[in-house]
Amino acid sequence: MDPYHLEVVDAELVDDDHLPATTRPHPPAAVRPVVDQHTILYPGQKLPTEAGQPVYTERDLYVSARTQKRLEGKSAPKNTSANYKSQRGLFATWCDTQGRVARPCTTATYVEYAAHLIDKDRAPNSISAALSAVRSWMPDDKKPGTSEARGMLNEYKKEWGKRNRVRKAPAITRPMLEAMVDTCDLNHPIGLRDRCALLVGRSALNRRMELANLEIADVEVEDDGIAEWVSHSKTDQAAEGAETWIPADPDNPLYDPVEAVRDWVRCLHRLGVHEGPLLRALTSAGTLQNRRRATERGDFVTPDAVNDWVRGRAHKARLKNWQQITSHGLRRGGAQEIAEAGGDPTEQGRWKPGSTVVKREYLDRARTRAENPWLKVQEKRRKEPT
Numbered sequence: 001m002d003p004y005h006l007e008v009v010d011a012e013l014v015d016d017d018h019l020p021a022t023t024r025p026h027p028p029a030a031v032r033p034v035v036d037q038h039t040i041l042y043p044g045q046k047l048p049t050e051a052g053q054p055v056y057t058e059r060d061l062y063v064s065a066r067t068q069k070r071l072e073g074k075s076a077p078k079n080t081s082a083n084y085k086s087q088r089g090l091f092a093t094w095c096d097t098q099g100r101v102a103r104p105c106t107t108a109t110y111v112e113y114a115a116h117l118i119d120k121d122r123a124p125n126s127i128s129a130a131l132s133a134v135r136s137w138m139p140d141d142k143k144p145g146t147s148e149a150r151g152m153l154n155e156y157k158k159e160w161g162k163r164n165r166v167r168k169a170p171a172i173t174r175p176m177l178e179a180m181v182d183t184c185d186l187n188h189p190i191g192l193r194d195r196c197a198l199l200v201g202r203s204a205l206n207r208r209m210e211l212a213n214l215e216i217a218d219v220e221v222e223d224d225g226i227a228e229w230v231s232h233s234k235t236d237q238a239a240e241g242a243e244t245w246i247p248a249d250p251d252n253p254l255y256d257p258v259e260a261v262r263d264w265v266r267c268l269h270r271l272g273v274h275e276g277p278l279l280r281a282l283t284s285a286g287t288l289q290n291r292r293r294a295t296e297r298g299d300f301v302t303p304d305a306v307n308d309w310v311r312g313r314a315h316k317a318r319l320k321n322w323q324q325i326t327s328h329g330l331r332r333g334g335a336q337e338i339a340e341a342g343g344d345p346t347e348q349g350r351w352k353p354g355s356t357v358v359k360r361e362y363l364d365r366a367r368t369r370a371e372n373p374w375l376k377v378q379e380k381r382r383k384e385p386t
Contacts (some may be wrong), residue, residue: 019383089134103137110134110144114152123164124157126277161247170309171324172333176319177202183316189267189286194309196264199257201306202330203246204228205349208303211327214278216268221261224248235352242350281305332361339366 033047041047057105063071070268092111100109110193113134117127131153135143146271172180200219201211203226210230217311220227226246232239249256257310264278271288273280291299306327314322336344339362345351 030156057112084133087130091134103373107144111148114149132141169328172329179317180313196260199260202334204244205334208306208327
């Protein structure tokens with residue numbers, strides 16, 4: 001036999017009358033299918049089983065310290081995060097007093113908490129925000145059902161709306177805007193700043209937070225208008241950003257947003273400011289306020305400060321309803337004027353396409369008023385011989 005082609009086998013030496021017992025193969029362990037009510041299989045596909053699932057180790061579960069920082073600072077604005085944290089704390093406290101498990105909670109607990117908030121006569125939007133904070137706190141695969149709570153809340157909205165009619169901030173019309181701008185002393189930094197805030201805010205249909213967050217680099221001034229970059233807004237939580245065009249008004253220099261921005265930026269340069277926030281806190285003497293002890297916004301003013309400037313100008317203009325006027329009136333007034341002229345303010349105001357707010361508050365309102373039957377009567381009267 002060829003010594004290089006020996007066949008080697010494993011063998012056990014035993015006595016002839018003591019042969020080893022026959023080894024019986026173990027039956028395969030039961031392999032359970034991995035399916036739930038969301039599983040979809042195509043014809044010919046086999047049931048997925050536990051045997052086909054990956055085996056995870058600690059390596060698959062941990063993230064790096066760098067990723068941790070990104071996760072902890074992600075997405076939601078700080079005021080939203082703080083509100084959610086507060087709402088979740090209130091829910092956890094309530095669950096503790098009721099002897100219920102807070103996280104993950106059952107649908108019954110979620111519904112009972114909704115009823116509890118309704119019994120406290122909270123505003124529907126406030127309840128909706130609280131329930132959203134609670135539900136988003138739960139693990140993805142253990143979130144409570146929402147249909148029962150939503151149904152209760154919808155019924156409560158009807159009842160609450162009859163008792164509490166929400167009065168919105170008045171729209172700042174064109175005559176109101178001009179009267180407010182007329183109070184701005186263009187020889188003083190505060191007057192230049194307020195004029196800029198009024199004209200830009202109304203032309204770009206800015207929310208007050210958008211105005212407060214504007215930076216000098218966000219407004220690109222051209223002869224025929226301003227390209228305003230809104231880095232993020234209420235409907236742009238992903239911070240993709242959007243550009244809004246503000247046309248110039250060359251026939252009315254005092255009310256021209258282009259001239260207003262140019263005058264204010266020149267003033268900032270004289271104050272030694274060339275970058276950073278566009279709108280600044282000023283002393284009564286017109287110098288920059290010391291912001292070293294300010295809030296975490298630093299040199300950025302707060303949305304409430306913008307409100308105060310707008311209301312202050314309404315007061316100086318002696319508008320009848322100045323106490324109710326806020327910076328939101330700039331947005332409402334601009335959108336209203338666009339709709340009454342036959343335009344659609346959706347894109348200019350960065351509303352979501354097809355926004356029900358725009359349709360109800362501006363487009364439908366403008367159409368209804370333009371088509372009011374009494375206008376036909378007035379037109380007929382004018383044509384009648386005197």
